Amino acid sequence: MKIDNHNLDPDLLAAITADLKSVMKAPARKRPLPQSFIYIVALELGNCPADLPPHQLKVPDDSPPIKFTERCDWETQRQSFQLVREGHVIWVIGGGREGALYGFGELLECLTGVVWAGVRDDQLVFGAPRPLPTGVQAPTFPYRFRDGSGPDGATETDYHVWLSRNRFNGRVISGADWAAFSRERKDAFHATFKSRAMHFVSGYHAMDYYLPASELEAHPEWRGMRDGKRVERARVELPECPHLSAELPIQPCYSNPEVIRAITTRMAAQIKQNPEIEIFSVWPHDGINNWCQCPACSKQTPFEQMYALAMALTKLTPATLPIELIIYANLLTPPKNKLPKCSRIVAQICPYLRTYEHRMYEAGGPRLQMSTLYPKPDRVNPVDDRDYGKLFRLWTPIWKETGAVPGVFEYGGMLWPDETFRTERQRFLYHPSAGLRFDEAKWYRDHGVRYFYYCTPYIAWPDAAHQLVMARSLWNADEDALVFLDRFYSASADSLGAAVRRALEAVDAKLAAGENPQKELARFEKIVPWLPKSPISERYMSWIGYVRLAWQEAEAARAGRLGEALEHEKTVAGYLQNTLFQLIDAANTKSIMRYSEIRQERLKQRLNNEQATDYKL
Structure with missing residues (x-):
């Protein structure tokens, strides 16, 4: 396989060449590379x-539109690609730089069967080749961002390359963190993003950076009011979690024009100084x-x-x-007043702290009990997954x-401590199911969503399936979830792929039902020794041991035997x-360990009838 002709810039060509070299030197690759000449445009x-062959792609405009909805269309054009075979030549034609990159990635995946299962070349796995797709290939969501860091053993550049290979195309870094990055780290970050046509978002939860304590000290009237006093921090009430006594930063007085002026001046300065x-x-x-x-603030909802401010x-x-x-949280409360139109805004709803027992869009469920009480204290945990479907429908006319x-x-859905003590499902197989992911992605697309963040720690334990499913559903929500899983497991476990998938699904079904998975774990344990000895098989065995022990804790806690649960x-x-x-090299291990630490703290507090003061949303 040889890139014989192209019109690419040096940065993009280097990224594509690096992907080809990774496939060529991957230890797991068994088949020779096909003898094809590749033309990339x-x-x-x-x-x-x-001699560019006929195609159905549109040529994107040179500059982005101002209206964000049109910008989404523009991004889709840039990321679209078409593969055309002419004898021994395969043309990779992309609308933009992104399309050329993704098109070449698709070509590699089809011709070699590669699955970008990890951040290192020795973590790549290979399944059977598959036919090249026909016609224009375009993303389901033009913006597919990831929040959170990679595995402990990976560099930031390694992680960004993995994101790009799996067609995540952006990342968010808080304005405060970006300001604190060294010049070297910023340069490395920017170089990878440029070569891989990724998008950089900043701002985020950094209000204390844009309105620092020194400003609030000089202008105490800018502080938020709580119980008649202007304060920076205060205890807040969490109605569904009476065991928590949380002291949180209090929002400044956003109804004060001077506060708005101070915040936006700093934001605008950072934007001007950082054109990336x-x-x-x-x-x-x-x-x-x-x-x-x-x-004044109480007359407006938090979103207003x-x-x-925006x-x-x-x-x-x-x-x-x-x-x-x-x-999210109090911001989920729909506006009371009519908002001015603005074509530059994207407003993303945050369906979090879910148990994933239902698809969020399903009909039914209890009456909506969150985001209904502001300015009184409101709950942050949904009663039911379908609460978010109800809220999405309330917000639809507002977006419009x-x-x-x-x-x-x-x-x-990974490793968040459930402060309502409903479930510990999220500590085991890192739900939700692949079918739910693809189904919800289709529903979101059909209801106008164009922009998606996936916020979670990188955890490929027991394997990378859940990481890859999310990425794939955002690129092609219409792909059959089972077909995708079979492709992954046949690549990672060869002829035993279907057996591994079914064994994990059996464990998953028991965990989802809140039933003891010991028999299913035992069956899976008999399969693992037949797999090729590798880090993947070792991770399966360590995960089986973990689930057995963690289930004992969950079972005891659910039965109210808190002392026994703590010992487990x-x-x-x-x-x-x-x-x-x-x-x-396969997980953010701090997240895994931190869950157990928080769980111990909560069990101790419940045993001693104490309130927790370490809560973070």
């Missing part, structure tokens, strides 16, 4: 060869029930307050800069009336300390 770069920022997120302090209670920022920044808002593009900020959790923690070194 990015239409937006011009200078296309005269393509999208800017205007987010409040993280938290729930921590909004200013002054009369942040929308006004509108003020649009006056200080280039017209081509999209502004991102988040709809304001001209905002709907987005989704998905928390991923201590055993889990000891097991993890002796096991996690195996996962250094």
Whole structure:
């Protein structure tokens, strides 16, 4: 396989060549590479060869549109590609640089069967080749971002390359963190993003950076009001979690024009000083029930307050800069007042702290009990997954009336401590199911979503399936989930792929039903020794041991035997300390360990009738 002709810039060519070299030197590759000549063309770069074959791609405009909905269409054109075979020559034709990159990635996957299952070349796995797709290939969502860091043993560049190979195309870094990055780290970050046509978002939860404590000290009237006093931090009420006594940052007084001016001036300055920022997120302090209670602020919902802040920022920044808002916690409360139109805004709803027992869009479920009480304390945990479907439908006319593009900020279901003590399902197989992921992606697409964040730690334990399913569903929501899983497991476990998949599904079914999975784990344990000896088989065995121990804790806790549950959790923690070194290149091990630590703390507090003071949303 040889790249024989192209019109690519040096950075993009280097990224594509690196992908080819990784496949060539991957230890797991058994088949020889096909003897094909590859011609790669990015239409937006011009200078296309005269013998370019007929295709159905559109040539993107040179500059991005101002309206974000049109920008989404523009991005889709840039990322689209078509593969055309002419004898021994295969043309990879992309609308833009992104399309050329993704088209070549698709070609590699089809011709060699490669699955980008890990951040290192020795973690790549190979299945059977498959036919080249016909016609134009385009993403389901033009913006597919990832929040969170990679495995402990990977460099940041390794992680970004893995994201790109699996067609995530952006990442968010808080404005405070970006300002603190060294010049070397910024340069490495920017170089990878440029070569791989990725998007950089900044802003995020950094309100204390844009309105620092020194400013609040100089202007105490800018602080938020709680119980009649202006304060920076205060205890907040969490109605469904009475065991928590959380002190959170209090939102500043956003109804004060001077506060808006101070915040937006700093935001605009950072944007001007960092032209690599393509999208800017205007987010409040993280938290729930921590909004200013002054009369002026109380007349507006939290989302109205942040929308006004975003509108003020649009006056200080280039017209081509999209502004991102988040709809979560108190921000889920629909606006009371009519909002001005703004075509630059994307507002993403955040369906998090879910048990994944239902698809969020399904009909039925209890009456909506969250995001209904503001300015009184509201719950942050949904009663039912379908609460978010109800809220999505409430927000649909608001997106339409304001001209905002709907987005989704998905928390991923991995390792979040359930402070309502409903379930520990999220500590085991890192749900939800592949079928749910693809089904929800289709539903979101059909209801206007164009922008998607996946916020979760990188955890390929017991394997990478859940990481890859999310990525694939965002690129092609119409792909059959079972077909995708079979492709992954046949690549990672060869002829035993179907057996491994079914064994894991059997364990998953028991865990989802809240039933003891011991028999299913025993069956899986008999399969693993027949797999080729590799880090994957070792991770399967360590995960089986982990689930057995963690299930004992979950079972005891559910039965109210808290002392016994605590002892079991201590055993889990000891097991993890002796096991996690195996996962250094496959997981963010701090997240796994931290779950066990928090679980121990909560069990102790419940045993002693104490309140927890360490809660973070």
